[in-house]
Amino acid sequence: MSGARAAGRVPHQACASEQLLFGGPLLDDAGWNQHEDAFLEMSLWAMAARLPRLVASTVRLAWRADRRALWTVGAAEAVRGAGQAAGLVAVNHLLTAVLAAGPLGARLHAAAPALLGVAVTGAVGALAAAASTSGTGRLEPKVERTATEMYLERVIRVELSAVEDEEFHRLLDSAQYGAASARRMVRYCAGVVGSLVSFAAAAGVLTVLHPVLLPLLVLMTLPRSWASLRNARSRYVSFRRWVQHARAGRLIGQTLIRTEPAPEIRVHGVGPFLLEHYRRMAESSEAEQTRLARGAARVQLVAAALTGAAALVTYAALGGLLLTGVLALSVAGTAVLATRSGATGLAALVLQVNCLYEEACYVQDLELLCREAEARAIPVGGLPVPERPELIRFENVSFTYPGGGERERRPVLRDVTLDIPVGKVVALVGENGSGKSTLVKLLAGLYRPGSGAIRWDGVDAAALDRAQLSARFAMVSQDFHRWPLTARMNVAIGRTDTPPDEERILAAARHSGADKVAEGLPRGWDTLLGRGYKNGHEISGGQWQRLGIARARYRDAPFLIVDEPTSALDARAELEVFEQIRRLTDAGRTVLLITHRLASVRNADLIHVLERGRLRESGTFEELMRASSAGVFRGLYELQRAQYAAADCA
Numbered sequence: 001m002s003g004a005r006a007a008g009r010v011p012h013q014a015c016a017s018e019q020l021l022f023g024g025p026l027l028d029d030a031g032w033n034q035h036e037d038a039f040l041e042m043s044l045w046a047m048a049a050r051l052p053r054l055v056a057s058t059v060r061l062a063w064r065a066d067r068r069a070l071w072t073v074g075a076a077e078a079v080r081g082a083g084q085a086a087g088l089v090a091v092n093h094l095l096t097a098v099l100a101a102g103p104l105g106a107r108l109h110a111a112a113p114a115l116l117g118v119a120v121t122g123a124v125g126a127l128a129a130a131a132s133t134s135g136t137g138r139l140e141p142k143v144e145r146t147a148t149e150m151y152l153e154r155v156i157r158v159e160l161s162a163v164e165d166e167e168f169h170r171l172l173d174s175a176q177y178g179a180a181s182a183r184r185m186v187r188y189c190a191g192v193v194g195s196l197v198s199f200a201a202a203a204g205v206l207t208v209l210h211p212v213l214l215p216l217l218v219l220m221t222l223p224r225s226w227a228s229l230r231n232a233r234s235r236y237v238s239f240r241r242w243v244q245h246a247r248a249g250r251l252i253g254q255t256l257i258r259t260e261p262a263p264e265i266r267v268h269g270v271g272p273f274l275l276e277h278y279r280r281m282a283e284s285s286e287a288e289q290t291r292l293a294r295g296a297a298r299v300q301l302v303a304a305a306l307t308g309a310a311a312l313v314t315y316a317a318l319g320g321l322l323l324t325g326v327l328a329l330s331v332a333g334t335a336v337l338a339t340r341s342g343a344t345g346l347a348a349l350v351l352q353v354n355c356l357y358e359e360a361c362y363v364q365d366l367e368l369l370c371r372e373a374e375a376r377a378i379p380v381g382g383l384p385v386p387e388r389p390e391l392i393r394f395e396n397v398s399f400t401y402p403g404g405g406e407r408e409r410r411p412v413l414r415d416v417t418l419d420i421p422v423g424k425v426v427a428l429v430g431e432n433g434s435g436k437s438t439l440v441k442l443l444a445g446l447y448r449p450g451s452g453a454i455r456w457d458g459v460d461a462a463a464l465d466r467a468q469l470s471a472r473f474a475m476v477s478q479d480f481h482r483w484p485l486t487a488r489m490n491v492a493i494g495r496t497d498t499p500p501d502e503e504r505i506l507a508a509a510r511h512s513g514a515d516k517v518a519e520g521l522p523r524g525w526d527t528l529l530g531r532g533y534k535n536g537h538e539i540s541g542g543q544w545q546r547l548g549i550a551r552a553r554y555r556d557a558p559f560l561i562v563d564e565p566t567s568a569l570d571a572r573a574e575l576e577v578f579e580q581i582r583r584l585t586d587a588g589r590t591v592l593l594i595t596h597r598l599a600s601v602r603n604a605d606l607i608h609v610l611e612r613g614r615l616r617e618s619g620t621f622e623e624l625m626r627a628s629s630a631g632v633f634r635g636l637y638e639l640q641r642a643q644y645a646a647a648d649c650a
């Protein structure tokens with residue numbers, strides 16, 4: 001095993017195609033990688049020792065998912081095992097009666113009750129097996145759903161910083177496998193219980209028949225167990241070594257069928273080239289599959305030879321016991337049957353424990369993720385957010401994004417002190433990366449300042465109720481989400497605490513021009529947006545933006561953050577949107593506007609200019625543009641104006 005183990009850690013040699021296309025094996029840092037060694041290094045005995053814990057964690061999940069189905073499966077497996085034991089006892093009685101001395105009629109008559117016993121236990125066993133299969137089938141999807149919900153409901157409550165944290169993401173990636181693993185664990189657990197019971201039944205009967213028979217049973221089982229374990233692990237090692245290769249192959253295949261690269265694939269004629277490399281990579285995988293199959297066949301042959309030898313020893317021992325008169329012929333017959341059924345049970349048990357352990361690695365990740373998510377959850381409760389605040393003030397706020405290396409960890413905001421008067425349009429301007437988006441995320445409570453405070457009428461936002469704080473904001477960011485839902489839901493998803501309201505959707509859509517977008521869609525507001533779905537329809541970046549603005553409008557929150565809202569809009573639409581934004585303040589709303597189009601902030605009540613994380617200037621457009629001013633804003637504005645003038649001349 002050690003050679004295979006070492007092989008498990010070493011990635012396969014990249015084939016020529018992989019080298020050419022990806023510069024080597026396409027390494028992946030997915031969370032599930034970490035279990036490779038844990039699984040391979042665990043001996044069967046160590047696994048057996050952990051078995052009760054693994055079964056207990058599955059039972060806990062199943063208990064939560066469907067208690068009745070769990071009881072059904074447990075009871076059915078117990079009845080099945082008991083039926084097997086009773087069946088063997090009945091067979092023993094049957095053989096004793098049939099092989100006894102006396103006339104045939106009398107012997108058959110004496111055997112009749114035992115025969116009935118064999119039939120009844122057989123029928124009970126079949127019914128129990130059916131009940132177990134049905135219960136397991138019912139339980140499996142519920143367990144998967146329960147496990148999925150368990151982590152999803154925690155993940156949606158964690159801080160944004162956790163979602164952006166690489167470590168947390170790796171755990172999340174791993175935990176996603178956990179839900180499907182939990183589902184499979186139900187089947188393996190039922191199998192383990194069933195095999196255990198059936199082995200115990202056979203072992204019990206054999207021990208009663210003669211104590212030497214039990215070790216003989218184990219001897220007969222060992223080669224098959226060894227073979228199935230060895231083959232399972234070889235498959236796993238191969239999977240681990242080749243997973244990156246398979247991933248690269250899949251990537252090529254997917255690229256060929258995806259919509260985005262389709263035009264370039266056709267115009268540049270990339271298709272045949274990629275297909276050729278896909279074929280070559282698939283051929284390398286096929287060679288590995290052939291190698292695995294040959295190895296498995298060899299192991300099976302060795303196991304069959306050893307099992308044959310063990311069977312010879314067992315039957316020779318049985319013959320010896322028979323000849324010396326220690327065992328009656330009927331008992332020997334029962335022993336043969338019990339040995340066969342026990343050997344099958346034990347071999348299945350070994351394999352299932354192996355599978356159970358492998359799956360359990362992922363389920364443990366899921367439990368770990370849940371604990372981690374609880375620890376990083378957005379705090380619940382706090383002071384009520386003022387109903388009608390007058391002023392929000394950033395006081396000496398500094399902020400550094402968590403994670404990253406030492407060099408990347410530099411402050412994004414430095415000692416920023418500024419005011420956000422409520423009910424006004426406040427514009428944030430500055431060059432790329434100056435910290436504008438970060439500042440509004442801090443304002444909306446998505447991050448907390450590293451030092452300093454954001455005060456709502458003097459109250460530190462850190463002490464405010466986060467849920468209430470979020471409810472005050474609507475956001476149209478540069479990268480707002482394009483939901484693969486209908487056009488209607490793309491607006492209505494702005495407010496999910498009430499059912500979608502058609503009138504309000506239309507009003508919000510008129511506000512941003514999204515009504516015109518919907519009119520032009522094949523099924524109007526019911527058109528599914530997103531390529532790749534049946535009846536799905538794609539719209540342009542500017543049309544998406546109108547829907548995004550309508551969504552924020554539909555949310556109808558007192559604070560509206562608009563981060564580059566018009567980057568994809570045409571000139572006329574842009575003017576309209578800014579006019580609409582301006583009018584929002586008439587209803588008492590506060591607008592935080594981030595834009596690079598400096599002419600658009602002409603009407604803002606207050607403009608804050610950021611430069612490399614520091615506040616450089618604040619004032620109205622006129623104040624910042626005063627002839628005497630040689631500030632950053634004026635410099636940037638003059639630059640943009642000169643560009644437009646140059647374009648006009650050209």
Ligand SMILES: Nc1ncnc2c1ncn2[C@@H]1O[C@H](COP(=O)(O)OP(=O)(O)OP(=O)(O)O)[C@@H](O)[C@H]1O
Nearest residue numbers: 164401402412430431432433434435436437438439
């Ligand atoms: N989630 C994040 N994690 C780490 N660093 C980030 C993150 N988001 C932004 N940054 C970094 O913070 C700095 C400020 O980014 P921010 O998005 O706030 O700037 P901006 O002024 O809005 O820029 P732009 O005008 O280009 O949108 C940048 O250097 C950026 O790389």
